[in-house]
Amino acid sequence: xxxxxxxxxxxxxxxxxxxxxxxxxxxxxxxxxxxxxxxxxxxxxxxxxxxxxxxxxxxxxxxxxxxxxxxxxxxxxxxxxxxxxxxxxxxxxxxxxxxxxxxxxxxxxxxxxxxxxxxxxxxxxxxxxxxxxxxxxxxxxxxxxxxxxxxxxxxxxxxxxxxxxxxxxxxxxxxxxxxxxxxxxxxxxxxxxxxxxxxxxxxxxxxxxxxxxxxxxxxxxxxxxxxxxxxxxxxxxxxxxxxxxxxxxxxxxxxxxxxxxxxxxxx
Numbered sequence: 001x002x003x004x005x006x007x008x009x010x011x012x013x014x015x016x017x018x019x020x021x022x023x024x025x026x027x028x029x030x031x032x033x034x035x036x037x038x039x040x041x042x043x044x045x046x047x048x049x050x051x052x053x054x055x056x057x058x059x060x061x062x063x064x065x066x067x068x069x070x071x072x073x074x075x076x077x078x079x080x081x082x083x084x085x086x087x088x089x090x091x092x093x094x095x096x097x098x099x100x101x102x103x104x105x106x107x108x109x110x111x112x113x114x115x116x117x118x119x120x121x122x123x124x125x126x127x128x129x130x131x132x133x134x135x136x137x138x139x140x141x142x143x144x145x146x147x148x149x150x151x152x153x154x155x156x157x158x159x160x161x162x163x164x165x166x167x168x169x170x171x172x173x174x175x176x177x178x179x180x181x182x183x184x185x186x187x188x189x190x191x192x193x194x195x196x197x198x199x200x201x202x203x204x205x206x207x208x209x210x211x212x213x214x215x216x217x218x219x220x221x222x223x224x225x226x227x228x229x230x231x232x233x234x235x236x237x238x239x240x241x242x243x244x245x246x247x248x249x250x251x252x253x254x255x256x257x258x259x260x261x262x263x264x265x266x267x
Contacts, residue, residue, distance in 0.1 A: 003049045010088045012081040015067025018059040019085055023049025026118070027094045028264065029082060030057040031102030033124075033246060034192030037064030037181045040099070044249050047257040053264065056094075058085055060101070060192060068186035075199040079109040086116060095264055097121040097215075100222070100246065101196045108199070111207045119264055120212040122236075124220050124246065126196060127205070127229040133197040140190050158182060166245050168219050174250035205232050213263045215256075217241040217248045237263060 003023050009016045020038055022045040030041045038057035048055045059066040060078055069077075082105060086094055095118045098106035103125040110117045128136070143161055146154050162179050169175055182189070214236050216226035223240075230238045239259050244251045 003046055005045075010085055012061065012066075012084055013077065014061035014069040014073065014081065017061065017067070017081055017085065018065035020045075020055075020057045021089075022046065022055040022057075023053060025049070025052040025054045026264070027054045027056055027089075027091050028260075029086070029094050029096050029106070030055065031078075031082065031096070031098035031105045032057075032060065032063070033100035033102055034060070034196070035063060035182055035185050035189045036178065037184065039064065039177060039181055040247075041249055043253045044257050044260075047253065048260065051257070051261045051265070053261065056085070056089070058082060060105070062186055062188070062191055064181070064184060068188075069191060072188075072191055073195050075104045075108050075195050076112075078105045078195060079112060082106075082109055083113055083116075086113075092116070093118050095119040095121070097123060097260065099123040099249075100126055101192045104196045104199050104201055104204075107201065107204045107208060110210050110212075111204055114208075114210055117210045120208065120210050121215055121260060121263060122212065122226075122229065123215045123248075124217075124222055124226050125201065125205070125214060125229040126222055127201055127225045127232065128197070128222070132225075137190075137193065137197055140193055155179075165221070166247065167221065168243075169245050169247065171247055171251045174247035177250075178247065201229075202232060205229060208233070211237075213237040213239060213259075215239050215241075215259055215263075217244040217252070219243040219245050220248065221246060239263070 062068040096106035103122040
């Protein structure tokens with residue numbers, strides 16, 4: 001099967017916003033975690049497209065190949081950038097999937113523009129207490145900033161840093177590409193976390209009125225938060241995969257894709 005693929009940019013409130021479209025069919029927009037990029041979903045592009053889904057992945061401002069924001073964005077700001085992309089592509093209705101920070105973005109968008117949303121998938125929604133947010137933010141802020149060294153040791157330091165934040169990792173290729181994505185961050189690498197941790201995600205979840213699935217895996221570092229989200233909205237479909245990390249799309253591509261397509265096409 002010959003699957004079409006193209007990349008492009010649109011103008012957003014933060015500058016150029018990069019996106020990647022794969023395949024034809026019912027549109028599904030993918031929003032990544034922080035500090036990552038749309039490349040976290042690349043192994044799923046063709047399998048999803050082969051199932052009749054048009055995959056539209058977007059780089060959040062400041063990540064991947066999108067321009068960096070000059071001021072701290074909110075999740076609302078990010079969601080409006082995605083809405084701009086929907087308008088640019090002239091899509092009447094889309095499904096949305098977001099991972100971690102991306103889950104915050106698509107949840108917000110599903111409330112702002114519910115008439116444009118067919119189905120919603122929240123992959124690892126970070127429903128956290130304020131204390132948990134503060135502790136995580138403190139860990140992230142205390143992580144050493146990368147300083148270029150002649151001997152290249154800064155690259156090893158970044159590798160070790162990502163290993164620290166990915167307990168139980170097993171996929172070498174995913175780890176390698178994850179570090180590359182971190183190297184490509186422009187501006188303040190933690191602005192995505194700051195946006196996510198200032199959103200009232202619980203309030204947003206309670207306002208969602210489109211068909212929704214919470215997708216998670218037991219080895220995700222915030223698996224407990226997804227379970228918490230499920231308890232808030234027992235009417236949402238809940239699907240969990242075993243083991244894995246926040247690199248689940250790479251680690252269990254087939255199972256992850258099947259979970260997504262089953263919900264989008266059969267439920």
